Amino acid sequence: MHGSIATGITRLLGITISSLLCSFQGISSIGALAAQVTNGGGFGLISAGYQTADSLISELSLARSLLEAQNLTGILPVGVGYLGWLLDKMPFQEAESLLIAALTANVQAFWFSFGNDLGKWIRYVRENSSGKSPLIFVQVNSLEEAVYAVENLEADIIVAQGIESGGHGGSYAPPLFDLLQSILEHPFGSSPRPVVLAAGGLANGADIALQLTLGAAGVVMGTRFLLSPESKYTDAQREALIAANTEDTVRTVAFDHARGTIDWPEGIDGRGLRNDTVSDFEQGVSLELIQSKFKEGTRTQDRRRFLVWAGTGVGLMNRIMPAKDVVQELHQECQQQLAKLS
Ligand SMILES: Cc1cc2nc3c(=O)[nH]c(=O)nc-3n(C[C@H](O)[C@H](O)[C@H](O)COP(=O)(O)O)c2cc1C
Ligand SMILES: *[C@@H]1O[C@H](CO)[C@@H](O)[C@H](O)[C@H]1NC(C)=O
Ligand SMILES: *[C@@H]1O[C@H](CO)[C@@H](O)[C@H](O)[C@H]1NC(C)=O
Ligand SMILES: CC(=O)N[C@H]1CO[C@H](CO)[C@@H](O)[C@@H]1O
Numbered sequence: 474m475h476g477s478i479a480t481g482i483t484r485l486l487g488i489t490i491s492s493l494l495c496s497f498q499g500i501s502s503i504g505a506l507a508a509q510v511t512n513g514g515g516f517g518l519i520s521a522g523y524q525t526a527d528s529l530i531s532e533l534s535l536a537r538s539l540l541e542a543q544n545l546t547g548i549l550p551v552g553v554g555y556l557g558w559l560l561d562k563m564p565f566q567e568a569e570s571l572l573i574a575a576l577t578a579n580v581q582a583f584w585f586s587f588g589n590d591l592g593k594w595i596r597y598v599r600e601n602s603s604g605k606s607p608l609i610f611v612q613v614n615s616l617e618e619a620v621y622a623v624e625n626l627e628a629d630i631i632v633a634q635g636i637e638s639g640g641h642g643g644s645y646a647p648p649l650f651d652l653l654q655s656i657l658e659h660p661f662g663s664s665p666r667p668v669v670l671a672a673g674g675l676a677n678g679a680d681i682a683l684q685l686t687l688g689a690a691g692v693v694m695g696t697r698f699l700l701s702p703e704s705k706y707t708d709a710q711r712e713a714l715i716a717a718n719t720e721d722t723v724r725t726v727a728f729d730h731a732r733g734t735i736d737w738p739e740g741i742d743g744r745g746l747r748n749d750t751v752s753d754f755e756q757g758v759s760l761e762l763i764q765s766k767f768k769e770g771t772r773t774q775d776r777r778r779f780l781v782w783a784g785t786g787v788g789l790m791n792r793i794m795p796a797k798d799v800v801q802e803l804h805q806e807c808q809q810q811l812a813k814l815s
Contacts, residue, residue, distance in 0.1 A: 481668035481690040482630065485608060486516050486550075486581065504535030506703040506796050507551040512541045513800025518584055522556040526570035529553070533578040549580045552610065557588010558738050572597055579605065582630075586612035587641065587741055592626055612672070612693075614643030616655045623667045631656060631667045632693050636724070637674025639696035639784030641743045644724055649673040650687075657688045676786030678806020685807070686814070694803075696784040701796040706781075709774035711793055713746055713781045719788035723747040727754035728780045731767035746781040 507517025519536065521529050536551050553575040560568040572594065575583065583598050585591045595609055611628040613619045622628040633656050634642050635649025646652060653671050661667070671684040672693035681692050699706045700714055726742045729735050731750050750770070753763050770778020794802070 480685065482670060483691070485629065485668060503705075504532035505539055506698060506701060507532075508536040508539035509701070509703055509796035510698070510800055511550050512539070513797035514804060515800040516550070516552065516582070517796075518552040518554050518582075520554045520556075521571045521575070522554065522559055524571070526567070526574045529571060529574045530578070533574065533580070537578070547579050548605070549578050551580055552582030552584050552608075553580050554584035554586065554610075555594060557585055557591045557594065558736060560594055561588060561590055562736060568594070569597070572601075576602055576607075580607060582608040582610055584610040584612065584632075586632075586634075587738060589738060591622075595626055595628075610670075613656075614646035615652070616659060619656045619667075619669075620659065620661070623661050623664050627664070628667060630670060632670045632672050633689075634693075635671075635673035637744075637785040638672055639674075639699075639722070639744050639787070640782040641737065641741055642673070642724075643740055644742045645740050646673075649684075653684070653687055653689055674785040676789035678803045678808070679810045680786065681803060681807040682810035682814070685811070696782070696787055697790055697799060697803075698796055699782070700790055700793050701799060702793060703796050707774055709776065710779070710781045713776050713779075714783060714787055715791050715793075717746055717781075717783060717787045719785050721746050722783050722785055722787060723751055725751050725754065727751045727763075728767075730754060730760060731763050732780065733764070743782060744784060746776075746783050746787075748779075749777045750780070 503519045507519045510517035517536070519532050533549065537549055540550065555571065560571070576598065585594060591611060598607065598609070608629045610630040610632055611622040611626055612632040612634050613622055614634055619631050619633065622631055633649065633653045634646060635652050636642070636646040637649055649671055653669065656669055668690045670691045670693050671689040675681060675684065675692050675694050676697060684692050696714070698704060700711055722744050724742050724744045727750055728743060728745055729737065750763060750767050766778055
């Protein structure tokens with residue numbers, strides 16, 4: 474692509490654009506979304522969270538069928554993301570079949586987050602990838618987690634996820650600005666310096682330019698892609714995102730309680746649009762009542778009750794655009810911003 478920005482991440486992945494799609498859990502037409510992000514020049518990620526091996530296999534073949542530049546090496550230029558705690562919780566064979574699905578599809582990268590024993594799964598991937606050495610992403614919420622990921626897990630790519638992020642993350646995470654710089658400044662002993670990506674609250678190309686200026690090798694964006702038609706968010710959810718202002722998001726465990734996904738590790742909550750599900754939870758309304766209203770509100774797509782994950786950048790997002798176009802627009806905006814600076 475004309476005027477590409479070369480950083481550690483573009484070289485590692487062989488992509489042209491320093492913007493990456495985060496992994497979504499079961500809410501997006503994930504194979505299609507990931508493929509279009511890669512087609513746009515970014516790198517698409519598919520989440521294995523809450524999927525069966527069969528559904529993951531079909532998302533991966535959907536992605537393969539939609540990818541424009543077929544990779545002659547047979548490597549599928551998307552990544553698959555795993556929730557560590559969920560792998561730990563399921564029977565070993567099920568976890569294994571989720572990993573094997575991605576190994577068999579020859580994905581270019583694996584992404585791990587939110588677990589106390591990520592090393593076990595990373596070893597599994599590394600020892601069973603028949604010498605193909607897929608890249609390992611680890612998402613972190615603190616400098617301590619970043620040091621562990623580099624020195625113990627030997628992650629290839631660290632994703633610094635700040636408190637601004639949409640979806641799940643550490644309630645203890647510092648603002649991205651501080652988290653990113655603390656990681657970039659850390660000496661990391663004898664380990665090779667990691668490639669570091671910035672995630673959380675990013676909305677447009679100027680945001681990306683800022684992260685690159687600070688020293689990030691690229692960014693991960695989640696919320697922005699919920700507005701793409703390839704995501705499985707409903708029209709009502711997309712409208713809620715368009716209508717939302719920055720101050721409308723909140724970090725909470727209310728939605729996990731309302732929908733019954735409460736096994737996340739200690740300290741993990743999620744950022745979404747504040748509504749009555751959240752205020753009821755904060756006021757101690759009975760869980761039974763919250764859950765039944767949430768279920769009904771999800772069925773009728775009632776904004777006062779349903780769940781819309783969103784990062785703090787949501788106030789700047791107001792258009793529905795195909796994922797491929799989003800990546801290209803972000804790239805152009807980023808280049809314009811960098812040109813203004815120099
Ligand atoms: C709907 C949604 C689903 C997500 N699913 C995952 C996931 O499965 N695993 C993960 O590590 N991060 C997940 N994230 C977090 C992203 O990796 C990323 O850190 C975040 O989206 C960045 O913040 P932003 O949404 O403000 O761009 C998710 C985020 C959203 C919005
Ligand atoms: C194919 O995959 C290899 C190895 O990951 C990568 O270096 C290369 O850039 C990819 N080519 C295309 C056209 O995507
Ligand atoms: C590699 O896969 C085999 C099963 O095929 C499994 O028994 C083994 O534990 C895996 N390796 C690691 C390091 O987990
Ligand atoms: C308490 C609270 O923030 N309630 C909000 C829930 O969502 C609806 C629809 O967006 C808002 O109108 C409420 O103010």
